[in-house]
Amino acid sequence: MTGPKDSNDSQDEGKSNVLDKTISRRDLLRLAGVGGAGLLLGATGVSGLFSAKSRSGVSSAAPTVAANVDQIVSFYGKHQAGITTPAQDFIVFAAFDLTAASLGEVRKLFQDWTQAAATMASGELLGDTNDNLNLPPSDTGEAAGLSPSRTTITFGVGPSFFDGRYGLAGKRPAALVDLPAFGGDELRAEWSGGDIGVQVNANDLQIAFHALRNLARIARGKAVLRWTQEGFQRTSGADPSGATPRNLMGFRDGTGNPDVTDDAEMNKVVWASASDGTAWMSKGSYMVVRRVRMRIEVWDRSTLGDQEATFGRHRASGAPIGAVHETDKLDLDKKDEKGKPVIPMNAHVRLAHGDGSVKILRRSFSYSSGLDNKTGQLDAGLLFIGYNRDSRKQFIPMQQKLGQSDLLNEYIVHTGSAVFACFPGVSEGGYIGETLF
């Protein structure tokens, strides 16, 4: 994490304590009740001070929070945050299964989640400032005093959400298909599926964990965790230049992504439209999650030449083989002096690129989850996340080609899989899923 957080931490601590100790939220309510609040609070008013209870504990009018503004990604907007948002340093991904007794309870869950997610994204503590020793605190506390760290929380629903339990079977989007089996799949139930998918990102793992933990707490009685996966990439602190991150195979990963600042491109590649047939998904997107384990030990014994041929790019620069710079054009027609394609026919980028007309937006993270007990080898790889407007036309044909003949298949195995329809965004006062419910 860069400047803003550091400067906040040191300056705010003192103020935070003063605010916490001198005037609790409950004190304020009491004061408001006896009619003295106006005098006492002046122009700030009760609500102003309530919303001022940021995690760093200072008034939102204070200059230190202004310095924090670039650490906040607004939860609200026409699209959900966390899709075209530049990828943060960490991910905590979770799939939930519903246990709610009724559609009303499911709706309530999304309403509660919306409020909590918006609160956590803005760096505030959940619920009242709870100083009642006889109640569990309303916030679990591990993010207290910490920067918002560009937290985003993105919600989607899987095919099983529409299985009839809640009377929503008729609302399942045609584009929310179960993925077919792909070549090389070794999927495990423990990393697959889910009624609901929640992607939490932040530039701090403790903050991302805090968000997911509190969402799970709020879901009690309505949904249970099915599987989770944490992931990371090099932090912005380790590379302030923001160069394309490298995956655990040492290659820059994300170079060929479409431009998230190009609205027309995003409308074509990422955002669903009412004209696609499901009005409630308009401005939403379909997320594909694949837990892809890397056979790291095998990869580490392969030659640099083989590694580069596998991807079709140079490792050091990230440039297409035969080119110099990372962003140089991917020229798939280029031949060597013997007439052989410079980028092998089954190289990952050639197959994934195709004729260039079908794209997806990748937002993947590396993961490392200890040892595979059976083999004693590292269980590490890529938590692949891809967003697209219609997986039937984008992700599925792409992965069918890759699964069949990608040179990379020698070094990877897909162990988990899930798909989710990510709702459109909401404005303040609304709730995630409102277009469906």
Ligand code: HEM
């Ligand atoms: C462990 C699994 C994977 C690894 C390590 C990996 C790695 C890479 C790397 C290094 C590149 C080149 C740099 C770049 O453009 O980002 C790339 C490109 C790409 N990958 Fe993957 N990838 C994996 C899985 C997938 C999957 C499952 C898909 C989708 C089905 C996919 C789709 C793409 C696309 C669309 C490109 C860009 C091609 C272009 O230049 O147009 N990748 N990948």
